[in-house]
Amino acid sequence: MKKVLVLGSGAREVAIARSVSQSSIKNAIFCISKDINPQINDLCEDYLVCDVNDVASIVSYAKEKEIDLVIVGPENPLASGVVNALEKTGVGCVGPKKEVAMIETSKAFARMIIDLCCPEKNPQRKEFVSIAGVKNFMETLGGEYVVKFDGLMGGKGVRISGEHLKNLNEGLDYANEIIKDGGRFLVEEKLVGEEFSLMSFVDGKTCKHMPIVQDHKRAFEGDVGPNTGGMGTYSYGNHSLPFLKKEDVLEAQKTNELVAKQLLKHTGSPYVGVLYGGFMLTKDGIKVIEYNARFGDPEAMNVLSILKSDFLSVCISMVEGRLDKESVLFDKLATVCKYVVPVGYPNNPAKGFEVFCDQDDPSLFLASVMLKDKKLIACGSRTAAVVGKNKDIWKAEAFAEKGVSNISGKLFHRKDIGTEDLIGFRVKRMKGLLG
Ligand code: AMP
Ligand code: GLY
DSSP: OEEEEEEOOSHHHHHHHHHHHTOSSOEEEEEEESSOOHHHHHHEEEEEEOOTTOHHHHHHHHHHTTOSEEEEOSSHHHHTTHHHHHHHTTOEEESOOHHHHHHHHOHHHHHHHHHHHOGGGSOSEEEESSSTTHHHHHHHTTTOEEEEESSOOTTOSEEEBTTTBOSHHHHHHHHHHHHHTTOOEEEEEOOOEEEEEEEEEEESSOEEEOOOBEEOOEEETTTEEEEOSOSEEEEOTTSSOTTOOHHHHHHHHHHHHHHHHHHHHHHSSOOEEEEEEEEEEETTEEEEEEEESSOOTTHHHHHHHTBOSOHHHHHHHHHHTOGGGOOOOBOSOEEEEEEEEETTTTTSOOOSOBOBOOTTOTTEEEOSEEEETTEEEEOSSOOEEEEEEESSHHHHHHHHHHHHHTOBSSEEOOTTTTOHHHHHHHHHHHHHHHO
């Protein structure tokens, strides 16, 4: 009997808990998070309502319940050192130690690691803690730049010239805002191309790669509006994307392998967990946009919905360092995941309103909600995700739309994600860029 503790309570953690519950290895699921997710609760033996960054409470709960394995959903507990503390007490974790998770928690650290193992994957960039030299560097980049807060901002700390930043002054204003709060930031060359996510299971030595997924970070249809945690994702039955060649996929896989190896060399700690490479195919080849030290959200819903192998067995192999012996297979199906989010999300989201849906629907993944007087109440972040899967991506998209239409509340979603129009447009735009 494996006692598995899941940290976090979003849609990604619903996907994780469901996958564990479907394992052929006998298991009991426990969860810690600040709100009770009713879908995770249904799968759980016990649920502790607690801050996922409260390391001492997590460790004592794990001891009390004799937990065998902890799966860390979000990034913040990694940064708080929860894995370091749990491993000291002998509990295996799917998730890297704090010093290794810096690949996500510090954008400057990530760029440095990439410089050491695959420098050609980095854009031009410079780090700053003051305004000195910022304007000059923005001008050197021809006014085409990105300002990135160097820390965790839930995907919302990045602003792009010509989009969020209309002119150099707005770029400098954002830089000054970060400096005022005592923060560090990077100014990077603005890359142009198509983004994609490649996640790999890693046991410190071996990487087993997942299907490639494309996320949609912008809040509104047509890829406009502020950056969000991710509004939806799709993947193809061949586990690649229509604008990628076989060599591109292999190159992204190689990059994750090199980064995992470099992290071990640099920190002395093996990378154990899911390594998420955020890439962009540009006219100058594949570049790294960012690294995450966990499953992507929504990407987890795409890949776990089609994982053929036993997820708990894969997790145990990661922790025990024998992933090379594990076959990690996915169904050859396309997936489309769409998030419904509160009106006003991400800047000024509605909250406290009732959400109506069928909680028992296996294609529904509840996220930022809580139960109050038996009613489902939205808490303000992404509310729920729906996943469609099918051999035919357009059917998967139609299924996801139908699922979304069964959810009601003060919500909106991006109808364009996974549609023939949007994917066709992207493929054409990429062809144009590559010439
Ligand atoms: P990040 O939090 O680093 O993933 O950035 C959020 C989003 O900002 C990415 O998904 C990209 O759409 C965009 N972005 C980040 N860095 C760059 C860059 N150097 N060039 C162009 N877009 C970028
Ligand atoms: N989907 C982007 C992320 O999980 O950071």
